């Protein structure tokens with residue numbers, strides 16, 4: 001035998017660290033991951049509790065046929081079930097799209113900062129990331145520069161994680177029309193805004209719109225995501241994704257949530273509306289504290305602050321977990337705060353006020 005086991009691994013795998021955001025099992029308020037802080041929809045909880053023995057003992061549907069039908073009805077715009085691909089979270093769909101369309105050595109282009117898994121999945125799939133910084137005066141797509149990259153995959157995130165900002169329809173259409181390769185529009189936060197690219201799928205065979213049941217739908221622990229595209233593109237991503245990716249219990253809960261009714265889809269829509277209303281109240285409180293959150297179109301806000309990491313650590317000491325970034329592209333250090341029930345928001349803001357006062361007094365005594 002020669003070399004270590006580590007040496008046997010693919011270079012892309014050796015180069016990538018495990019995903020390790022700050023954990024906080026002891027935290028009473030965890031607003032760090034943009035999930036639904038009101039919890040699971042009641043219809044999903046009932047489906048979970050009522051799942052029969054066979055749902056665990058037998059394999060699920062090969063490619064989630066029933067789920068795809070329900071998703072097609074939900075997204076509207078004339079989308080048919082054959083245009084939907086379902087996965088183990090939308091992460092799975094994004095990863096499979098790269099496997100399907102990203103020949104090793106080809107480019108994936110995207111604006112930064114964006115969803116942290118994109119460069120990770122890109123590199124793991126042998127792709128070369130091309131990162132284009134956002135212009136912070138507009139937070140819109142630099143459409144020309146994205147097109148100039150002539151990438152196999154152009155990834156757009158709207159609303160964008162972690163900035164929460166939206167993109168203009170004009171720039172989005174320019175990229176979708178002009179791109180040589182496929183365009184992926186990640187709409188993980190679609191339910192918190194009134195714009196979508198799903199209507200463009202009918203006229204653009206190379207467009208994939210991904211969405212998830214992890215955010216507004218409150219099912220992050222069950223791992224269900226999907227993509228919407230032309231039948232050809234969806235079929236290719238489905239080949240790359242492979243069978244049995246949505247487990248049987250998750251599919252049952254997803255179907256219950258996507259069903260019309262007070263405990264399913266209506267619950268999701270009502271809580272998304274509540275999140276939108278609460279994000280306005282939260283942004284106002286943060287501004288009163290002298291902070292400058294970016295304009296949000298999602299269920300979280302990003303607050304650039306030079307001492308973001310220290311603030312995040314001090315909040316964690318007080319049992320509150322936010323996502324603290326040390327150095328985001330364009331934004332620098334920043335805190336990402338998920339929007340949830342107002343009492344959690346006031347607990348957070350009260351603690352933040354104390355922490356800011358301490359940090360400012362430290363700063364002035366130096």
Ligand SMILES: *Cc1c(COP(=O)(O)O)cnc(C)c1O
Pocket residue numbers: 034088089090091092115157160161186188211212213214220223224225
């Ligand atoms: C949370 C998130 C996802 C991943 O969601 P899963 O469906 O849970 O894998 C994808 N894209 C963005 C931008 C996200 O913020």
